[in-house]
Amino acid sequence: MKGSQVTIKDIAKALDISPSTVSRALKDHPDISPATKKAVKELAEELNYQPNSIALSLRQRKSNTIGVIIPEIVHFFFSTVISGIEDVAYDAGYSVIVSQSNESYDREVMDTQALFNNRVDGMLISMSRETTNYDHFLSIYKKGMPMVFFDRACDALKTSQVLVDDFDGAYQATEHLIKQGYQRIAHLGGPVSLLISRKRLEGYKAALKAYNVPLDESLILSDHSSDDEDNAKEITSMLLDSPNPPDALFAINDIAALGAMMAVKEKGLKIPKDFGLVGFSNWRFTSMTDPAMTTIDQPGFAMGQEAARLLIKEIEAKEDEVIEPETITLKTNIIVRASSVRS
Amino acid sequence: MKGSQVTIKDIAKALDISPSTVSRALKDHPDISPATKKAVKELAEELNYQPNSIALSLRQRKSNTIGVIIPEIVHFFFSTVISGIEDVAYDAGYSVIVSQSNESYDREVMDTQALFNNRVDGMLISMSRETTNYDHFLSIYKKGMPMVFFDRACDALKTSQVLVDDFDGAYQATEHLIKQGYQRIAHLGGPVSLLISRKRLEGYKAALKAYNVPLDESLILSDHSSDDEDNAKEITSMLLDSPNPPDALFAINDIAALGAMMAVKEKGLKIPKDFGLVGFSNWRFTSMTDPAMTTIDQPGFAMGQEAARLLIKEIEAKEDEVIEPETITLKTNIIVRASSVRS
DNA sequence: ATCGTCTTCGCAAACGATTGCATAAAATCA
DNA sequence: TGATTTTATGCAATCGTTTGCGAAGACGAT
Known part of the structure; x- marks a missing residue:
């Protein structure tokens, strides 16, 4: 940049004092006379002096x-x-x-x-x-x-x-589906390498147990795509074609829930009458789907x-x-x- | 941090040479003997030397x-x-x-x-x-x-x-609505302080003109909210209650289009049969609304x-x-x- | 006149790396 | 052997700021 910034040295030179004095004056060090402080501060203001943060970083190792x-x-x-x-x-x-x-x-x-x-x-x-x-x-x-x-x-x-309290969120989601009268609630989970996936699975299981809903391992599936709903859609579709399909699903996140929603619609099932759906994260779009999606708000x-x-x-x-x-x-x-x- | 990083000086001291030699050795300066280069590079590797980018920034003013x-x-x-x-x-x-x-x-x-x-x-x-x-x-x-x-x-x-070609995007949106047979196409614009708002308005007007659709200034409105659909909803609602309401609307962005969609639905009008709607930006949620929203993709x-x-x-x-x-x-x-x- | 005490300031080193210039040692040439 | 070039390295300044220490000058006290 052409107009390189003014430095402490420039101020020092202009006032014919040393850089150290300028530095101290600017931070109201008691050793500096009021007159000098005033002069320094006024000139700094006038020249629009801004300390060089890189030099500061170097000096202070921060x-x-x-x-x-x-x-x-x-x-x-x-x-x-x-x-x-x-x-x-x-x-x-x-x-x-x-x-x-x-x-x-x-x-x-x-x-x-x-x-x-x-x-x-x-x-x-x-x-x-x-x-x-x-x-x-x-x-x-x-x-x-x-x-x-x-x-x-x-x-x-x-x-x-x-x-976030993933366990509790998953618990609330599952509990809500149970209370709405859904009988076979599936869970579309995430990679087990992520703690949050495991926590949500645990919350799902805990809610089933608390309400004496039998746990069916075949209803627990895993979605490995991160950013689109296709994989979730496919998995849900297969699940719905199975001999004993679920009538509700709690998904690891809203994207997966959206994929599931598409699969359910394609089968001609009505949401929420025939099939209940809950997502996770409260993404913006969840209020705009048809029907609007129940989800877990994540602050x-x-x-x-x-x-x-x-x-x-x-x-x-x-x-x-x-x-x-x-x-x-x-x-x-x-x-x-x-x-x-x-x- | 406790384990402060190794510096060029540390390497210099260990090898009993000067920092400048180390610096030059590391960057294959021709003045340095192969033996010294080798020793320096090996030690640097061993100690996992990483140049301090802050010091570099200061030196190179970058x-x-x-x-x-x-x-x-x-x-x-x-x-x-x-x-x-x-x-x-x-x-x-x-x-x-x-x-x-x-x-x-x-x-x-x-x-x-x-x-x-x-x-x-x-x-x-x-x-x-x-x-x-x-x-x-x-x-x-x-x-x-x-x-x-x-x-x-x-x-x-x-x-x-x-x-992005805001003019052309707006033109395409408006042209599309015209070709679909909508007669009175409104525009819900943004603040005129933004160039993009003005460009989109121009594109809208240009398309109307090109197809000999009369321009009705009363159909051009401005949405001043940035992040939610409420204002757009309100404005659209008023517009629909007017004596001579529009039968389509091109909105400055998808959020505004969503607000408009809500207002249209509330009036009991069917989209797209009774009312056509186009947004702008191709936000993710536009494919998930009911009905899915036509929009302009912005890369x-x-x-x-x-x-x-x-x-x-x-x-x-x-x-x-x-x-x-x-x-x-x-x-x-x-x-x-x-x-x-x-x- | 000497000493001590403030007040106010500058010197110099430091943060870590780079680079023009000088210089010592080694190699080459005459 | 002496002069000259080449090779390899170090010195010191620099980027902009901070800070421990020392010191000059003023002033009062003895």
């Missing part, structure tokens, strides 16, 4: 930047989380660098390393669904990098984490805020201070819509 | 970071753009700092300044809808900061920009890529090289769905 690794930005839930992170980080004076793994393990490893080399002060991470090996996190964790996991956490590391913005708060607390802790890893679990709420109300 | 200012991350279109930006930036060795204005002018001014102080090498900007004054952009532009606008551009600055990912490419080209131009501002206009395509097909 970049005031936090790195975020998420599977995909274009997912409504994750973009909401970023928004929450940004909200807190901005107020605390941190910049946010976002990188996405695109659900790829390799890319996640590279992202982690890149953020580390960029000297971020801490990391907020939600793992890709491919990830089953945690060495890339572990190695920088051991070097003292503050990190907080959110949503898709890593139980191999004892870091702070922010989760993404709050999750981002909490995660950023925990991380910044850890970053700014004194050297000797020991920070105990914290786990924050956010409440989920069922949003009841037409897709599951039989009455 | 942060290898680009700043992005967008209205809201949680909008599908914008998150898609970010994804495209990240795609290109990552490969070129740049980090991406994202900040959102939340459609607020004040916040946009602060964001601009914050990114500038963070010494980003360039900026990618899509203006807030509140913005009518461009001084905050102009002042840093004059200091030589490379910047590229996308989608919501700023015609007051002669920077590069990446746009967000490609837009992000192009914008990032233009910006990086500008950043990396030699000092004396003069970069002519470029305007890239991406094609829009109509996605015809049930909401507008009368046959």
Whole structure:
């Protein structure tokens, strides 16, 4: 850039004093005379002096930047989380660098390393669904990098984490279907490598048990596609063609639920009369499907805020201070819509 | 962090040579003897030396970071753009700092300044809808900061920009409605402060003219809400209650179209039989509404890529090289769905 | 006149890496 | 052997800011 910014040296030269004096004057150091302070501050104001944050970072060994690794930005839930992170980080004076793994393990490893080399002060991470090996996190964790996991956490590391109550959300979803009188409730789950998949499965099972609904393992299936509804549609279609089909389904997420909805419609079944459906995440589109989809609200913005708060607390802790890893679990709420109300 | 990273000095000390030699050895400077190079490289590898990017930034007066200012991350279109930006930036060795204005002018001014102080090498900007004054952009532009606008551009600055063909998209939408036999086609526009609003309005008018459909100014309305459909719903409702109501509507974006859809349904009109509807942007949910919504596809990912490419080209131009501002206009395509097909 | 005490400021090193210039040692040539 | 070139390396400044330490000058006290 042509008009390079004014520095402390420029001010020092103009006032014929030393850079150190300018530096101290700007931060009201008691050693500096009021007259000098006034002169310095006035000139700084006039020249629109802005401290060079890169020089500061170097000096203080702190970049005031936090790195975020998420599977995909274009997912409504994750973009909401970023928004929450940004909200807190901005107020605390941190910049946010976002990188996405695109659900790829390799890319996640590279992202982690890149953020580390960029000297971020801490990391907020939600793992890709491919990830089953945690060495890339572990190695920088051991070097003292503050990190907080959110949503898709890593139980191999004892870091702070922010989760939603997946168990309870799944429980509420299943309970709701049971109470609506559905008899055979299927579950379309996610990859078991993700803790959230397992938790939701557990909540589903717990609700069945609590209401004495027999558990049929053949009704528990797994969807491995991440971003489109086709796989879910296919699986549901097969399920409906089986000899003893379900009359309701609780899906791991809203996209999968949408795929299921399409399959159910194709079979000529009426929702919610013949078939009940519940998704997970409360994506924006769920209120716009036909019929509108019942789902579990997942507070993404709050999750981002909490995660950023925990991380910044850890970053700014004194050297000797020991920070105990914290786990924050956010409440989920069922949003009841037409897709599951039989009455 | 406890395990502070190894530096060039550490390597120098271990090998009992000077830091400059290490620096040169690492980058294969011809002055360094093969033996020294080998020793340095081996030790660097062993200690997992990673250059400190902050020190590099300071030295080279370049942060290898680009700043992005967008209205809201949680909008599908914008998150898609970010994804495209990240795609290109990552490969070129740049980090991406994202900040959102939340459609607020004040916040946009602060964001601009914050990114500038963070010494980003360039900026990618899509203006807030509140913005009518461009001084905050102009002042840093004059200091030589490379910047590229996308989608919501700023015609007051002669920077590069990446746009979609809003005029043509609107033309296609309106033409389609005309060809489907709708007679009185309304337009629900956006704030005239945004160039895209004006372009889309022009496209609408041009199509009417081309097909000799009389232009009725009372059918042109403006939606000022950004993120929800309520305002659009209200306006459409009033329009339908007027003495001479429209039988079709082209909305500035999909959210507004959704609001309109709700209003039309409430009046008991059938879509597309009694009323035709076209949105803009091809948001994800448009394929899931009932009936599915006709819309104009806006290539967000490609837009992000192009914008990032233009910006990086500008950043990396030699000092004396003069970069002519470029305007890239991406094609829009109509996605015809049930909401507008009368046959 | 000497000493001590403030007040106010500058020097220099540091953060980590780069680079123009100088220089010592080694190799080449006459 | 002496002069010259080549090779390999180090010194020191630089990017912009901070900070421990030292010091000059003013002033009062003895």
